[in-house]
Every structure is written in structure tokens, then in C-alpha cells.
Amino acid sequence: MSTETAEVKKSEALLSKRRKGIITDPLDDNNPVTVQVLGICSALAVTSKLEPTLVMSISVMFVVVFSNLIISLLRNAIPQRIRIIVQLGIVASLVIIVDQVLKAYLYDVSKIVGVYVGLIITNCIVMGRLEAFAMGNKPYDSILDGFGSSFGYAWVILVVAFFRELLGNGTLFDFQVMPDAFPKVGLMTSPVGAFIIIGLLIWVQRWRNGYVEAE
Amino acid sequence: MDLINLGIKSIFIENMIFAYFLGMCSYLAVSKKVSTAMGLGLAVTFVLTLTVPINWAINEYVLKEGALAWIGPQFANVDLTFLQFIMFIAVIASFVQLVEMIVEKVSPALYGSLGIFLPLIAVNCSILGASFFMVPKDYTTPVEPIVYGFSSGIGWLLAIIALAAIREKMKYSNVPGPLKGLGITFIITGLMGLAFMSFMGISL
Numbered sequence: 001m002s003t004e005t006a007e008v009k010k011s012e013a014l015l016s017k018r019r020k021g022i023i024t025d026p027l028d029d030n031n032p033v034t035v036q037v038l039g040i041c042s043a044l045a046v047t048s049k050l051e052p053t054l055v056m057s058i059s060v061m062f063v064v065v066f067s068n069l070i071i072s073l074l075r076n077a078i079p080q081r082i083r084i085i086v087q088l089g090i091v092a093s094l095v096i097i098v099d100q101v102l103k104a105y106l107y108d109v110s111k112i113v114g115v116y117v118g119l120i121i122t123n124c125i126v127m128g129r130l131e132a133f134a135m136g137n138k139p140y141d142s143i144l145d146g147f148g149s150s151f152g153y154a155w156v157i158l159v160v161a162f163f164r165e166l167l168g169n170g171t172l173f174d175f176q177v178m179p180d181a182f183p184k185v186g187l188m189t190s191p192v193g194a195f196i197i198i199g200l201l202i203w204v205q206r207w208r209n210g211y212v213e214a215e
Numbered sequence: 216m217d218l219i220n221l222g223i224k225s226i227f228i229e230n231m232i233f234a235y236f237l238g239m240c241s242y243l244a245v246s247k248k249v250s251t252a253m254g255l256g257l258a259v260t261f262v263l264t265l266t267v268p269i270n271w272a273i274n275e276y277v278l279k280e281g282a283l284a285w286i287g288p289q290f291a292n293v294d295l296t297f298l299q300f301i302m303f304i305a306v307i308a309s310f311v312q313l314v315e316m317i318v319e320k321v322s323p324a325l326y327g328s329l330g331i332f333l334p335l336i337a338v339n340c341s342i343l344g345a346s347f348f349m350v351p352k353d354y355t356t357p358v359e360p361i362v363y364g365f366s367s368g369i370g371w372l373l374a375i376i377a378l379a380a381i382r383e384k385m386k387y388s389n390v391p392g393p394l395k396g397l398g399i400t401f402i403i404t405g406l407m408g409l410a411f412m413s414f415m416g417i418s419l
Contacts, residue, residue, distance in 0.1 A: 037397060040239035041340045084337060085308045092301040100297060115347040118300050122340040124240045191236060192412065195405030199398050206393035213396030 022144045026152035029209065032125045033156040034202045039125035042116050043157045044194040050173050052112045053161035057154035059098045063120050064129060065146035067091050071134040072142035078135075087130050088121065095120045125153055160197050164188045221359065222366040228415060231341045231367055232374040233408040235348075238341030242375050243400060245335075252379035253372075255335075258314075260368025262336050263345055266310050267364030268357050270303050270346040278302060303346045311337040341371055377407065 032038045039060070046056045070090050071078075078086050099117050102110035110117065120126065129149050134142045165171055168188030170178030187193045206212070231237045238259070245255045276282055278299055283290035315333045319326045326333075336342060345367045354360050381403055390399050 034397070037243050038240060040243065041236045041344075044236040044239065084334065085305070085312070088304050088308050088337070089301065092304050096297060096300050099300070115344060118347050119237070119340045119344055121300060121304050122338045122343045124338060127338050190408075190412065191233060192405045192408045194236070195401050195408060199394075199401030199405065202398040202401065203391075203394045206398065210393075212392040 019141065019144055022141060023148040023151070026145075026148040027155065028152075028205075031152045031156065031205070032128070032149050033153055033198075034205050035211075036128070038128050039123045039153055040198075042119060042123055043153070043160065044191065044198065045116050046113055047157050047161040047164055047194055048168065048189050049112070049165050050158070050161045052109050053157050055102070055106060055109045056113055056116065057150070057157060059102070059117060060120055060123065060125065060153060061147070061150035062098060063091060063094045063123075064126050064150045065143055066094050067126060068129055068134040068142040068146035069139055071130050072137060072139045075135050083135070087127065091126055091130075092121050125149055156198075156201065159201060160194060163197050164193055168193065218358065218362050221362050223417075225363055225366040226370040226373065227411065228417065229367075230370045230374060230411055231344065232371060232404070233411040235344060237344040238339045238371055241335055241339050242371075242378070243397065246375050246379040246382055246400070249376060249379045249383060252375045256368075256372030256375050258333065258336055259339060259341065260365065260372055262307070262311060262314065263342055263364040263368035263371075264361060265364070266307050266342060267345050267349055267367075268360040269306055269310070271349055271354060271357065271360035273302055273306065274299065274350055299347075299350070303343060307342050307346070308337045341367070374407070378404065381407075 026032055030036065033040065033043050042056060042060070046052050067087070067090055071087060074086075095118065098120070099110070102113070102117060129145060133145045137145070162172070166177070167185045170176060170182045170184055185193070188197070229235070232239070232242055241255060246252050274282070276285065278295045280294040280296060281291055283293045283295075311333060315326075318333070345364055349360055349363060352359075352363070354363070378400070382400065385399065385403075394402075
């Protein structure tokens, strides 16, 4: 018992500076989508409307946080050689839960989001965070890291979806916001619009941060 | 003729990258040089050609609603569709591991040059995506999933080589600093997607 109290004294605050860093870092400087180039497939595919995008962000958040937690709890028990299969197994089980819940309660959205929910399994953000963080850190830190990364992912895809829905359909969350005379840009509802919007978003973000990629 | 039609359709019209955004992570990360892009593209094509039919067989004979009827009439109502995700990814992950071990034993030189890309393939969403897209298409013979897997892989290969070639030439152009690298690559991909949209509506 005495050692336990000593450990409690040594432990850091619930939201110490380092832990705040774990959450805020992926929002901007180390953003999973625009800086680390992870999870692009779903970022582009589900962003034609705001509603499916929001559902997708919440699903990814659920999967990242819980898989980070589980892997972090198991990290000392997983043999190095088969870790990828173990990680994929846990992620796939969590994704099955998400898929079944969506089918049960949000059937319309789940039809739009379609196979991209299944593709959360191969979303590089999930695998990347497991490999890079959860395999070597304590459970609580891993949860925070999961939240940080998925917020970083969420704001980027929500911004992309905002512009695509506004310019492509003149609506937001299916409410008409633009006047009827507004010329709808059909390109924005197609894949091409997503590529160009995300390219411009990266341009703006890097210009603001003063980051230039080395050749 | 139907098979050729299917092949052309999955290479150009339903291109994995430009129509479905699948496999973007490695597409963006490994497209700086044509030679490495070629290596990864071929490996992806190879894995796709084999995993899509394997997953098709598993889905057809084990997972689909009523698929277990061949065991006995009492299994005719079993529906294991919810296990699709985990079965497909298990096949892909173990297959990639197997390929890695075989290549390591048979040809160490090839292993050296492909090395890091091989495990990456397991988390390339175009592989899992092709298996998911194959399900609602209801193929009846094993030849169709083989053609579908192969030509999807060729479509991916075509896209990554084209992008790598453009990026090699991009070195000589004057791109604004913050747009360099990732930003301009996205915009190029968008323009390439625009070009590929012209294939839409073609039917053979």
C-alpha cells in the first residue's frame, strides 16, 4: 500500500501540460489529415453532405478511442510478430459494433456512408495511432491521444463537408441556406471537388503555419 | 465479352482512386518516384487478384444468408453477414503476411526492394474496399471476381504511376511554398479525376 501512495504523489495532474499537448497537438501542428496524410479515403468519400460526415467523425472517434484503450491495456501481452493481425482483429470488432448500431438506429445515413464504415478498419489514423502511440503508452494517455487525433480528423472533414454541401447543393444539414438563384456547383458533389477543396485547405493551413515541405 | 467489359469498367470508369477514393494514403505517400510506385502498384494488383476471389468464395459459401445450406437443411437460415468485416480483413492480413514470407524465402532481392511496402498493403483500403464492392455485385462464377480484382488493381497501378510521373516533372515547376508537396498533389489528383470523369457513360 505504501508504494501505491508514493506513486499517486508522483503521478501528474489529470490534465497536465503534457496531456493537454497530446490533445491539442493533432488539431493543428500535427493534424492527421493535412500533415500526416492519414485517413484520406474516408475524409474525401463521406464529405459530400454534413450529416454523414458528422456520423463518420463520431464513428471514427469511437473506434480510435476504444481501440487505443484496448491495445494500450494489452500492449505488454501482444507478441511483436503478430501484432498487426491482433490490432486488425480488435479494430474490426469495434467497427462491427459501429456498423450494427448505425444500421439499427440511423439506417438512412448508414446507406449513404455505406462501405466507408467498414473501411474504418483500414483507416490509417486508427492503425497509425495504435502503432505509434498505444503500443507504448499508458491507457489514460492513449485515450487522450485517441480523442486528439479524432478531433483533428473531425474538424478537417467537417470543414470540407461544409464547403462541398454549401457550394454543391446550397444547403447545410439539408436546410436551404442559399437563395434559389444561387448557381449550384455540380463539381463539388463529385470526387473532384473534394480533392480540390482539401488541397486548398492544406494550402491555407500551411501558409498560416509557415510550413514548407522539403523537396 | 462480358469479362472484357467488366475489366474496362473497373480500370477506367470505376477507378479505385478517382471514383471511390480508395487506397489514398499509400497513393499519396509512395508516389514520389515512378519506380517505387510501380513496385507498390504491382504488389497491390497481385494481392487484389488473389484476395478478392478468396473473399468471394468465403462470402458465397459461408457468410451469405443461406450460404451454409450445403452442410444441411437445418443451416439454411443462418446469416453470418455481420462477420464479413472481420473475415475479410483476416484473409487479407494473413495473405499479406504469407506473401511476405514467401517473397522473403524465394527472392531476397525482391524482398529488399519491396520490403516496407508489403505490410503496408494490409492497410491499403483499396484491397478491403474491392472485397466490399464485390459483395453486392453478386458474381456467380469465380472468374468474375478474379477479373474484377485484377482490373481494379491495374486501375490503381495506372493512377499511381501517372501521379508519380507528374510529380517527378513537378520538381522543375515553381509552386508556391505552402502549396508544395501535399497540397498541389491533391489538386493534381482532382484534375486527373476530372479527366477520368470523361470515361463515364462509355459502355462496351
